[in-house]
Amino acid sequence: MKILVFVKQVPDTDDVRLDPRTGNLMRDGVQSIINPFDANGVEAALQLKAQCGGQVVAISMGPPQADDVLKKALAMGCDESVLISDRALGGADTLATGYPLAKAAEKIGDYDLIICGRHATDAETAQTGPIIAAFLGIPQVTLVDKLSVEDGFAICRRLLPDRYETVKVKLPALVTVCSEINTPRYPTPINIMKALKKPRAVWNAADLGCEPDMIGIPGSPSSNKKIFEPPKRMTETIFFQGDAEAVARAIADALEAEKII
Amino acid sequence: MAKEDYKGIWVFAEQENGVLSETTFELLAKSADLKEKLGGKDEITAVVLGDDAAAFASTLYSYGAEKVIAAEHANLGQYSARPYAEVLTALSEKYKPSIFLFPASPLGRDLAPRVMCQLRTGLTADAIDLDVDEDGVFVQTTPNFGGNILSHICIMEKRPQMVTVHPKVFSPISPIEGAAGELILEKPEVEADDCYILLETEKRVFEGKPIADCSVLVSGGRGIKSQADLDMLRELAALLGGELASSRPLVDNGWLPHEKQIGQSGTTTKPDFILNVAVSGSVQYLAGMQNAKCIMSINHVASAPIWDVSHYGAVMDYSKLIPALIAEIKARKGL
Numbered sequence: 052m053k054i055l056v057f058v059k060q061v062p063d064t065d066d067v068r069l070d071p072r073t074g075n076l077m078r079d080g081v082q083s084i085i086n087p088f089d090a091n092g093v094e095a096a097l098q099l100k101a102q103c104g105g106q107v108v109a110i111s112m113g114p115p116q117a118d119d120v121l122k123k124a125l126a127m128g129c130d131e132s133v134l135i136s137d138r139a140l141g142g143a144d145t146l147a148t149g150y151p152l153a154k155a156a157e158k159i160g161d162y163d164l165i166i167c168g169r170h171a172t173d174a175e176t177a178q179t180g181p182i183i184a185a186f187l188g189i190p191q192v193t194l195v196d197k198l199s200v201e202d203g204f205a206i207c208r209r210l211l212p213d214r215y216e217t218v219k220v221k222l223p224a225l226v227t228v229c230s231e232i233n234t235p236r237y238p239t240p241i242n243i244m245k246a247l248k249k250p251r252a253v254w255n256a257a258d259l260g261c262e263p264d265m266i267g268i269p270g271s272p273s274s275n276k277k278i279f280e281p282p283k284r285m286t287e288t289i290f291f292q293g294d295a296e297a298v299a300r301a302i303a304d305a306l307e308a309e310k311i312i
Numbered sequence: 313m314a315k316e317d318y319k320g321i322w323v324f325a326e327q328e329n330g331v332l333s334e335t336t337f338e339l340l341a342k343s344a345d346l347k348e349k350l351g352g353k354d355e356i357t358a359v360v361l362g363d364d365a366a367a368f369a370s371t372l373y374s375y376g377a378e379k380v381i382a383a384e385h386a387n388l389g390q391y392s393a394r395p396y397a398e399v400l401t402a403l404s405e406k407y408k409p410s411i412f413l414f415p416a417s418p419l420g421r422d423l424a425p426r427v428m429c430q431l432r433t434g435l436t437a438d439a440i441d442l443d444v445d446e447d448g449v450f451v452q453t454t455p456n457f458g459g460n461i462l463s464h465i466c467i468m469e470k471r472p473q474m475v476t477v478h479p480k481v482f483s484p485i486s487p488i489e490g491a492a493g494e495l496i497l498e499k500p501e502v503e504a505d506d507c508y509i510l511l512e513t514e515k516r517v518f519e520g521k522p523i524a525d526c527s528v529l530v531s532g533g534r535g536i537k538s539q540a541d542l543d544m545l546r547e548l549a550a551l552l553g554g555e556l557a558s559s560r561p562l563v564d565n566g567w568l569p570h571e572k573q574i575g576q577s578g579t580t581t582k583p584d585f586i587l588n589v590a591v592s593g594s595v596q597y598l599a600g601m602q603n604a605k606c607i608m609s610i611n612h613v614a615s616a617p618i619w620d621v622s623h624y625g626a627v628m629d630y631s632k633l634i635p636a637l638i639a640e641i642k643a644r645k646g647l
């Protein structure tokens with residue numbers, strides 16, 4: 052079985068600033084981590100490999116430092132990594148992100164299963180997985196919290212707000228995984244050592260055979276027109292003063308007045 | 313094809329097991345507003361897929377659809393991304409809508425990106441507002457990182473301009489009995505998707521009432537120091553006849569399940585009363601609770617954005633106040 056796992060590098064905080072001029076992310080000075088759901092994706096792939104045998108390839112697109120998340124994926128136990136890095140790919144919307152990622156999957160070839168996170172914690176569009184599947188013309192199962200493989204099919208349980216759905220999907224297919232699916236393993240010192248010797252490719256847009264008008268800013272139909280501060284709702288606030296007991300009494304009075312108690 | 317040749321506003325009418333989703337009606341209501349801002353010429357069309365899709369037409373008219381495109385086939389009875397995306401792509405190529413709105417539900421977010429990809433257009437994710445700006449451009453508002461900036465995303469050249477829209481940000485109109493419209497019945501060829509087979513569904517059972525349905529909520533934020541403190545908030549919620557909820561960090565660190573999260577990527581709530589404890593009030597959080605009738609907050613920082621929406625509050629450390637409040641309410645209730 053050949054499993055491709057897409058891993059994205061994300062800032063380790065919610066408090067990321069945007070460049071007010073370009074509307075792009077300012078990544079300087081912010082620690083980066085592997086998108087937490089993608090660590091679940093790597094773990095899911097490694098568990099399937101342990102059961103069915105095969106090979107796990109981790110793929111990330113981003114600036115050269117995105118290589119850090121690939122090192123992490125290899126140290127967890129992935130067999131190979133591919134870094135897609137090219138200035139021409141920058142500023143992409145989800146269409147222009149999904150396209151080169153799909154191209155990379157095609158170039159690697161013979162995949163049985165592709166795993167993405169349910170979303171990336173920075174922009175959280177959750178669009179990249181379905182877009183990769185659409186480019187490749189394969190079925191997708193989103194929001195998976197249980198996953199197994201048998202006879203050329205994946206059995207996936209989807210975690211929906213009100214219900215679980217169990218779906219049988221023919222391979223090759225793409226799944227997006229939730230954090231509930233597993234607990235990602237930690238890299239061990241031995242695996243960190245081994246990771247140094249694993250095959251690691253770096254591809255640019257030309258290596259992938261990308262059409263120039265399908266990538267980066269030219270290939271992105273959507274754009275950020277402006278960023279602005281939300282209009283403030285200036286609600287009159289009644290502030291309770293005093294020590295904890297006095298404030299507690301005032302709150303209880305207010306709760307009675309509002310007919311909550 | 314020039315972008316001017318694309319006309320009209322489409323709403324994907326999401327139905328599962330014969331029931332249209334609430335967000336479909338919210339989007340139809342918002343479409344009327346967009347139509348007006350765009351000059352009144354764009355028709356509002358609901359697009360519905362199913363084995364008996366035309367049956368939804370009268371309901372869709374009553375909520376504001378001027379036209380209904382019903383695509384019917386036995387193989388559309390059960391949702392599956394690929395056949396649904398094929399049909400919507402073909403319809404969109406045939407009728408050329410300018411704007412195509414989807415609910416940002418699990419189904420909408422599964423389906424819309426595939427359609428967008430096949431149409432090679434743009435898709436804005438999970439918008440919390442839709443508008444036409446001073447340049448006459450259709451803009452979608454989405455929150456940005458850090459939670460205190462919004463951005464206007466737009467799709468300048470490609471058509472249709474696709475958007476998934478956050479549930480509950482718009483209100484549906486009250487249905488108009490007997491409203492009429494034009495029905496276009498489509499009978500596309502749809503092959504059964506033998507690659508995607510739904511084996512079973514199982515209802516999820518939850519502890520407590522869903523926070524979307526609660527009239528009273530006590531919500532804890534990142535400032536809550538321990539799970540023992542969170543248990544205090546749980547006790548307080550129970551005393552008030554409500555449920556415990558939280559902002560995202562307490563879900564991210566595993567203290568509460570995702571269904572207790574308020575906000576953009578959690579649940580949109582509209583309780584009669586909410587008490588926010590050690591929550592700063594990011595845009596994403598506010599999106600999930602700012603329509604509460606009575607908002608009370610406890611935060612030891614006087615400049616936190618949560619005060620912009622609070623009716624009552626105390627600028628102080630919660631750790632002494634909450635036990636005092638529990639004692640006070642117990643005393644008043646004679647417990």
Ligand SMILES: Cc1cc2nc3c(=O)[nH]c(=O)nc-3n(C[C@H](O)[C@H](O)[C@H](O)COP(=O)(O)OP(=O)(O)OC[C@H]3O[C@@H](n4cnc5c(N)ncnc54)[C@H](O)[C@@H]3O)c2cc1C
Pocket residue numbers: 057058059060076086088089110111112113143144145146148152166167168169170171172173174175176177178179180273434435436437438454455456457465
């Ligand atoms: C605030 C903000 C809002 C945005 N809104 C939109 C919008 O509405 N529409 C739009 O088209 N674009 C939007 N973008 C641009 C969009 O974020 C980028 O196209 C981005 O590359 C997709 O990221 P995501 O976080 O949404 O990924 P998601 O689609 O949420 O990621 C899902 C999964 O896809 C895989 N994946 C995603 N990116 C990579 C990668 N670089 N390398 C490897 N695997 C990856 C991972 O497995 C990940 O778990 C927005 C950007 C910002 C900063």
Ligand SMILES: Cc1cc2nc3c(=O)[nH]c(=O)nc-3n(C[C@H](O)[C@H](O)[C@H](O)COP(=O)(O)OP(=O)(O)OC[C@H]3O[C@@H](n4cnc5c(N)ncnc54)[C@H](O)[C@@H]3O)c2cc1C
Pocket residue numbers: 065172173174175456457458459532533534535536558559560561573574575576577578579589590591592593594595596597600610611612613616628629630631
């Ligand atoms: C795409 C995306 C989607 C998101 N979706 C959501 C969402 O759905 N819901 C959500 O909540 N967030 C969401 N976020 C995260 C959001 O941006 C904020 O980071 C988050 O809401 C902050 O949570 P908080 O207010 O609990 O924490 P903080 O912002 O860290 O605030 C903690 C507050 O506690 C106060 N405090 C600390 N100690 C005490 C004390 N002892 N007594 C009293 N007060 C104290 C502090 O003054 C501070 O104001 C999202 C982010 C992104 C990028």
